[in-house]
Amino acid sequence: MTPSEKSLLLHKLIDGELDEPEKVAAERLLETDPMFRAELESLRKLGDEMRRGFPADLEPPSPDFFNTRIRHQIEEEQYAEANRTNSRGKELPEPRGMRWFAFPWAVAAASLVVAVALGLQDRDTGERGLAWAGPGGQTSVGTTYTPAAVVEADAFFSDAAQATVIRLTGLPRIPSEREIAGHSAASYRPSHVGTPVEIRDRGGRISVAMLSGVPGQPPNFF
Amino acid sequence: MQVSSAQIFLMPINLETTSHQPADSELVSLAAGGDTAAFDELVTRYRGKVYALAMNMVKSDADAWDLSQEAFIKAWKALPAFKEESRFYTWLYRITHNVCYDWMRKRRLRDSEEFEEQLHADSVAVHAPTAPQVAELPDRAADHRELGAEIATAINKLSEDHRVVVLLREVNGLSYEEIAEVTDASTGTVMSRLFYARKKLQSLLQETYDSL
Numbered sequence: 001m002t003p004s005e006k007s008l009l010l011h012k013l014i015d016g017e018l019d020e021p022e023k024v025a026a027e028r029l030l031e032t033d034p035m036f037r038a039e040l041e042s043l044r045k046l047g048d049e050m051r052r053g054f055p056a057d058l059e060p061p062s063p064d065f066f067n068t069r070i071r072h073q074i075e076e077e078q079y080a081e082a083n084r085t086n087s088r089g090k091e092l093p094e095p096r097g098m099r100w101f102a103f104p105w106a107v108a109a110a111s112l113v114v115a116v117a118l119g120l121q122d123r124d125t126g127e128r129g130l131a132w133a134g135p136g137g138q139t140s141v142g143t144t145y146t147p148a149a150v151v152e153a154d155a156f157f158s159d160a161a162q163a164t165v166i167r168l169t170g171l172p173r174i175p176s177e178r179e180i181a182g183h184s185a186a187s188y189r190p191s192h193v194g195t196p197v198e199i200r201d202r203g204g205r206i207s208v209a210m211l212s213g214v215p216g217q218p219p220n221f222f
Numbered sequence: 223m224q225v226s227s228a229q230i231f232l233m234p235i236n237l238e239t240t241s242h243q244p245a246d247s248e249l250v251s252l253a254a255g256g257d258t259a260a261f262d263e264l265v266t267r268y269r270g271k272v273y274a275l276a277m278n279m280v281k282s283d284a285d286a287w288d289l290s291q292e293a294f295i296k297a298w299k300a301l302p303a304f305k306e307e308s309r310f311y312t313w314l315y316r317i318t319h320n321v322c323y324d325w326m327r328k329r330r331l332r333d334s335e336e337f338e339e340q341l342h343a344d345s346v347a348v349h350a351p352t353a354p355q356v357a358e359l360p361d362r363a364a365d366h367r368e369l370g371a372e373i374a375t376a377i378n379k380l381s382e383d384h385r386v387v388v389l390l391r392e393v394n395g396l397s398y399e400e401i402a403e404v405t406d407a408s409t410g411t412v413m414s415r416l417f418y419a420r421k422k423l424q425s426l427l428q429e430t431y432d433s434l
Contacts, residue, residue: 011417015391017398046423050377050392053370058274060287066273067265070294074258077299 001025006036014043163206165196246310254301261301265294268311271394272318278389279322281378289325293318308403312396316404319386326382376426380419387412388419 001009006029012018013026029036060066152169189198196211244263252260272293276286296317304313377385383405390396390404401412 007417008413011413011420015398015416042424043420046373046420046427047392049370049373050389053373054278054377054389054393055274056393056395057270058277059270060273060290061283063269066269066287066291067262070265070291070298071258071262073291073295074261074298077295 010036010039010043014040014047158209161206161209163209166208166210168210247306250301250304250310253298254304261298264310268314271311272314275315275318275394276322278393279319279386280326285325289321290318293321296321312400312403315390315394316406319404323382372427376423379426380422384415384419384422387415388423391416
């Protein structure tokens with residue numbers, strides 16, 4: 001058996017892809033060839049280390065929102081399709097969901113579950129991508145979405161807070177016992193009386209603030 | 223505010239929550255007929271695997287999140303064309319692989335364009351010295367002695383084609399035939415890529431193995 005045939009046999013052995021005659025040949029080599037055994041051991045070790053270092057299954061951040069956003073996109077697809085094929089030519093109401101980018105948030109407030117999705121668009125490039133709101137008006141809010149009929153959400157970039165602000169009108173207060181999950185958020189400070197929830201990025205800057213608001217009144221941060 | 227959006231958002235999943243776990247084929251068949259709840263169950267079942275595959279390919283959690291989303295949306299759209307002879311997860315892996323591969327190709331193109339622009343922006347003398355090699359800090363070098371970190375570094379030195387094949391085999395446990403389906407390559411190509419990738423990894427890790 002040539003060295004390359006041996007190598008092929010070895011790789012098929014470790015991958016469980018041997019046919020019957022090859023199994024016999026591999027067993028013979030395992031009994032008689034110490035180099036073959038050593039090589040097999042080395043490859044097994046390599047595979048074990050790879051499985052240790054690279055996950056085969058890894059729950060994405062905000063898993064519930066992961067599903068929600070997919071459902072929402074599908075609904076938008078269905079809406080668009082229905083609009084295209086609507087033979088009566090009647091305009092369908094436009095959904096208020098995300099258009100081309102969503103920023104995953106899941107807000108659980110007591111028994112009321114509110115989810116807010118933000119679209120952030122880089123004004124310079126218009127490219128899709130995860131963008132934290134930053135100073136200097138680098139980002140703008142696309143759309144907001146809330147599933148709860150009693151709560152209105154709006155979002156804007158505040159120069160005063162130097163952050164994107166999510167304002168939940170109709171929610172009396174944001175419960176401090178509930179953590180608000182932010183995608184790639186480095187730290188989180190829950191809301192206390194009169195203060196907003198703060199999400200900070202890795203540089204320690206506030207990237208998003210969330211507060212319960214009063215209709216017609218400007219937000220009060222500090 | 224329009225309440226209709228809220229009602230859609232909060233729509234309960236109609237799948238039975240008894241001990242009966244519907245098979246993939248059952249869910250796929252329902253989803254292909256437009257049942258979003260069935261598709262939602264498939265997303266829940268496979269989101270971890272799809273996200274892990276995307277993470278292993280693009281090495282960025284935020285990009286992996288977005289790309290996994292894109293893969294599932296593409297899968298939803300393509301479900302009516304799904305052929306029963308394929309396994310659903312292999313088919314989904316293929317979509318994920320293609321989405322990530324396209325993304326990496328575009329990023330490479332963009333990076334190369336930016337590099338070109340930078341070259342033209344900053345005039346550099348033809349014989350200017352290149353940046354000096356900076357020795358690693360001792361504590362960082364010590365960290366890198368961890369075999370796991372060394373393997374991650376070594377894998378990242380492989381080409382995208384070799385990396386994905388070796389990960390699909392060793393990490394995801396796919397057969398040669400399944401890897402061929404996912405990567406749209408022949409079984410022979412898969413075997414040779416796997417062979418090369420392992421040899422390359424062994425060679426890159428030889429020093430580490432010897433020092434342990």
